[in-house]
Amino acid sequence: MIKQPCLNEHEVLLEQFIPDHVFLYVTKGTIYGYDGSRTYTLQEGDYCVVRKNRLARYNSEKGAAFHRIFFCFDETFIRGFQEKYQLKAGSLKTPGNLKTNDTFIKIRDNDMVPAFIHSLLPYTDATGRLLPAFEDVKYEELMILLLHVQPELADLFFDYAPPQKINLEEFMQRNYKFNVNITRFAYLTGRSLSAFKRDFKAIFHQSPNQWLIQRRLQEAYVLIEQGNKKASEIYIELGFEDLSHFSLAFKKLFGIRPTELAKKG
Missing domain, CATH: 2.60.120.280 (Regulatory protein AraC)
Structure with missing residues (x-):
């Protein structure tokens, strides 16, 4: 701070x-x-x-x-x-x-x-x-x-209360683009880290890290294919810190690099 x-x-x-x-x-x-x-x-x-x-x-x-x-x-x-x-x-x-x-x-x-x-x-x-x-x-x-x-x-x-327990699925679908750690997501949904992981698995049937990467890449696919966006324009706003890591993860999930998908469009 x-x-x-x-x-x-x-x-x-x-x-x-x-x-x-x-x-x-x-x-x-x-x-x-x-x-x-x-x-x-x-x-x-x-x-x-x-x-x-x-x-x-x-x-x-x-x-x-x-x-x-x-x-x-x-x-x-x-x-x-x-x-x-x-x-x-x-x-x-x-x-x-x-x-x-x-x-x-x-x-x-x-x-x-x-x-x-x-x-x-x-x-x-x-x-x-x-x-x-x-x-x-x-x-x-x-x-x-x-x-x-x-x-x-x-x-x-003058309200010092910590975040209260809220709907986890709704919160994550709204905030998956933010590049913060799992502990922070847990706190903001009013849960301990262990409770967050347990509830997350029950809802999404994946670990938080697995789901976050997949959800961000799915959104990237839509933005590149339908929105004519470049990987360099969207990787940060989708929660990735490094363009090369984003490109490798994209190819691993979809079998094609972002630049190749952009050329198809």
Whole structure:
């Protein structure tokens, strides 16, 4: 977890497990987020809270630069903040509890959050990170602003429960493209690793690793044959880290290399 906010990096972001709630502000360009169910678009000046314990992929258009600022609110900070200000979920005056289950939660338009972002510059070093002396106070200031603008976020921030047991088949069919380890999949479905493997075998009649590779390759076949995609365009988004490994696994399953299938199309 990166504790300090980053003010001006623009490297390509691929995918990750989100272990802590993250505040994200786009200062340049456009970011597209994907959580296995839907795509979110964040343009310059947009900001949101990315929900913890989710899988997400976010990136810009190919080759397009983008800048963003993000704050990672870990549980230690939130618990300390909650105790300091004697707050709890549902204690703030709200028009209703947080009803969205979105991974990227848009914050209502207001003048205070952009003003806060603009105020950060004098408190940063040459790399764009907050100076240590101001880090705690700026984190608290942002949390206060978010709860003032959108009080129902208290239901999100002050909920420390781990993921509950959910439908494993539905979850895996939605998230098989994400390149995370089996332990992470188990945690997100509310299971121990042993229970996850047992339930997985009962549903899919394969081990998780076997099923993941086969499911990803099946999707790749469709994208190449029917979508005219190149292997180099899709292997990362399908959970493979290496193009040559993807090509070898593809040939092993289908008896043909991705490039040969593309030529047939």
